[in-house]
Amino acid sequence: MPEKINLDHISIILNKPRFPENIGAAARAIRNMGLGRLVVVAPSCYDPDKVKRVATHGALSVVEKIKICETLREALYPYNFVVGTTARLGGERQVVYSPSMIAQKLIAVSQENKIAVVFGPEDRGLTNEEIRLCHELVNIPSAEFSSLNLAQAVMILCYEILMAAREEKGEFIPRLANRYELDGMYDQLKKTLIRIDYIKTDNAAYWMNNIRRFLSRIGLRAKEVCIIRGLCRQISWYGNKCYQDGLKAKKDGTFD
Numbered sequence: 199m200p201e202k203i204n205l206d207h208i209s210i211i212l213n214k215p216r217f218p219e220n221i222g223a224a225a226r227a228i229r230n231m232g233l234g235r236l237v238v239v240a241p242s243c244y245d246p247d248k249v250k251r252v253a254t255h256g257a258l259s260v261v262e263k264i265k266i267c268e269t270l271r272e273a274l275y276p277y278n279f280v281v282g283t284t285a286r287l288g289g290e291r292q293v294v295y296s297p298s299m300i301a302q303k304l305i306a307v308s309q310e311n312k313i314a315v316v317f318g319p320e321d322r323g324l325t326n327e328e329i330r331l332c333h334e335l336v337n338i339p340s341a342e343f344s345s346l347n348l349a350q351a352v353m354i355l356c357y358e359i360l361m362a363a364r365e366e367k368g369e370f371i372p373r374l375a376n377r378y379e380l381d382g383m384y385d386q387l388k389k390t391l392i393r394i395d396y397i398k399t400d401n402a403a404y405w406m407n408n409i410r411r412f413l414s415r416i417g418l419r420a421k422e423v424c425i426i427r428g429l430c431r432q433i434s435w436y437g438n439k440c441y442q443d444g445l446k447a448k449k450d451g452t453f454d
Contacts, residue, residue, distance in 0.1 A: 203301065203362050204308040209235035209277070210352060213270050213328065214319040218245040222252030222261070223349030224317075229257035231356035237265045237314075239273050270316070270328055274377035278311035279304075279417075282324050282332030283351060297355050300336040301362035306371045315355055320348050330407055331377065333414045375423040383423045384410065390430040393437060 210228055215221050215238060225236055238244065244266065253261045267273035274280055281300055295303065304313060316332065318324035329335060338346060338354055346354075375383075388406050391397045397405040418426075 203305050203359055205233050205359070207308045207311065208233055208304070208313045208315065208359060209237055210356070211237040211239060211270070211273055211314050211316045212241075212348070212352075213239045213273075213316055213324065214242065215348060216242045216320050218243055218248040219252045220320060220348045221264075222249040222257075223347075224352040225249065225253040225260040225264070226257040227349050227353035227356055229253075229260045231353070231360045233356055233359070234260055234263070236260050236263070237267060237273050239267045239270050241266070270331065271377070271381065274314055274316075274331055275381075276312055276376055276378070277314040278374035278376050279307050279313045280332045280334075280377060281313065281315045282329045282335050283315070283317050283355065284329065284335050284337055285323055285345070287337060294335045294337045297336055297338055297358040298362075300334060301355075301358035303334070304359065305362055307374075310371060310373045312376070315359075317348060317351060330410055333417070371417070372419055375418045375420045379420055379423050380418065383418075383427050386427055386430045390433050394433060 210224065210233060212221060212224060215224075218241070221236075221238060221241065221244070228234070228236055246261075249264075250258065250261055265273075281304070284294065287294060307313060315336075316324065316328075318328065324332075336355065338351055340346065384406065387409070388397075388402060391405070392399055392402060
């Protein structure tokens with residue numbers, strides 16, 4: 199039996215949408231393509247009546263279960279794998295998949311992991327800081343005019359997700375660390391690397407972005423996050439011990 203993406207494990211996240219009509223149209227697209235989970239982050243204007251009117255009766259099941267969050271970081275905490283959408287390329291957006299390519303990649307990931315597909319605001323998309331929360335990026339190819347309506351972009355990604363299937367059993371990918379676990383690890387790792395002077399405070403974001411990209415390619419599991427955090431604790435403990443030993447030696451007159 200062909201293995202398909204587990205649609206129950208996939209959520210569409212609209213980050214700071216400006217118009218309730220776009221939320222409704224996105225909900226309709228999600229329902230059309232067989233998905234059912236929609237998260238809205240800090241909408242400029244959330245009018246339930248306008249959302250329902252555009253979504254139509256057929257997508258009310260999606261609209262009625264919309265989850266609204268205040269920040270993107272909060273919205274992503276439950277997810278093990280995050281895909282960000284981008285119209286801009288270059289800079290920090292070097293490795294970017296097409297919709298069909300990312301859909302194929304998600305087949306194996308979706309079996310044991312919760313996935314979020316994130317769309318930015320209609321006028322500017324996701325910021326560099328926001329894409330750092332993503333494991334992978336996807337770009338919808340277009341001709342000279344690259345500006346897509348939000349609901350159109352949602353429909354294209356959801357269509358590819360729906361259609362993604364393999365004739366053979368896909369690679370097994372175990373549960374990955376979720377966003378909450380990763381954020382805690384990165385915060386601790388940053389503090390540790392600054393403390394041992396591996397990175398400087400004035401360019402910490404640059405180096406941490408490189409580390410994030412490297413570890414995102416690996417796909418850390420929760421157990422591996424615990425290992426890294428344990429290493430950070432041990433480094434901090436040893437650094438503090440050396441410091442205290444130095445103070446004691448100086449006090450005893452044995453400091454060289």
